[in-house]
Amino acid sequence: MSDLRGVCVCVFQQEGSLCAQHCLNNLLQGEYFSPVELSSIAQQLDEEERMRMAEGGVQTEEYRTFLQQPSGNMDDSGFFSIRVISSALGVWGLELVLFNSREYQQLRIDPIHEKAFICNYKEHWFTVRKLGQQWFNLNSLLTGPELISDTYLALFLAQLQQEGYSIFVIRGSLPECEADQILRIMQVEQQQRPKLIGEDEAQRVSVQQVSEPGHTADEVLLDEDEEELRKALALSRRGVEVEDEEADLRRAIQLSMLGGSDPSGAVTAGSSHESGSSEEAVLTAEELRRRRQVYFDRQQAQHSSSAGGEKDSGTKPSQ
Structure with a gap:
């Protein structure tokens, strides 16, 4: 071998x-x-x-329409x-x-x-x-x-x-x-499965963001969570119950990479693969509602906190 x-x-x-x-x-x-x-x-x-x-006639509407199509x-x-x-x-x-x-x-x-x-x-x-x-x-x-x-x-x-x-x-x-x-x-x-092109660079950028001054790991995760919520809200406004084409393509790419992994978790003879690989889940209507509620609750909490700060810092009226 x-x-x-x-x-x-x-x-x-x-x-x-x-x-x-x-x-x-x-x-x-x-x-x-x-x-x-x-x-x-x-x-x-x-x-x-x-x-x-053209066999049907070059002056027909069908032929002219055909010529105009890409x-x-x-x-x-x-x-x-x-x-x-x-x-x-x-x-x-x-x-x-x-x-x-x-x-x-x-x-x-x-x-x-x-x-x-x-x-x-x-x-x-x-x-x-x-x-x-x-x-x-x-x-x-x-x-x-x-x-x-x-x-x-x-x-x-x-x-x-x-x-x-x-x-x-x-x-x-x-x-x-x-x-x-x-x-x-x-x-x-195979000692190690191949990665997606650009996967290492994406991981490097993520690590760099965490290591930069003023950016904690929690803040980076929060930014990623908020980005996912923005996507969810955009989907709900359009009335779409499935992922967009970009997300579909990512799922398709990741699925095409599953060939080296036995779904039961067993390692087959003649090959070795890293564990922990995952597929990007389809965003369900229930998950969409949950994420949207979390987002609104967070926005409301921030608004209340900001309003409270302004009230405390206001000048006391003279008597």
Whole structure:
């Protein structure tokens, strides 16, 4: 058994919003696609769609409306659609099969017998691939590969589906890569799970705030609590009973990192993970009411204290 750090498993980390590019390159374990190449594929798909729409007449309202709409295959942020990804993989003779489709589920294939999956949640793509005899989460938002045990893989995919992920099975022969060749003859263990990109910096800033003069740990926690209350109040004013998109994305990222942790708390053979990891809970209506009441009580107490101070400091009327 060898340490994972000694094996060259490629994880192309997130740059901008190019997660589709990183997803493909992590799947193929090489720099096979650039943003320019994926943009070219997207433009070709756009042109094919335009030609199909033109068959109904270039003077029709439907055609004019189509021309005014932005591309559904890419945007300026670096997003690429599933059609672009499918076309890119077609170059390598690879196909995408929807994991939860009736046709695939009827096959009753154990996920550990597949080769790879790509997962999507709110336009974030990442790869889960088998290298040698072991599975890895190759999310571009992580600082490195995350080992997933065989016994946890099916539950990991089920959790992703429950959170709203779309999962696609990769069918076909993946290109040879160094990591796959090495892991065919040996297995690795993971001493420490990878972190989210920027997680260390965020922790450093938090510690620095606590250590700064005039900022106690209680004050920092209070600031964080007040920030959460402000978010809760904003949600209640909008009548929203779920988290905003930013919070959803954080939950999705954290869920994608759960692959290395057995939910029962047991450590599986060949891997080791830190305990104490947690998911960001959904803000319930009851919790929202509780936080809002605490906030109002605190504001009322501060107001009463301030009013009392002003009364005590007032001048006594002359007799």
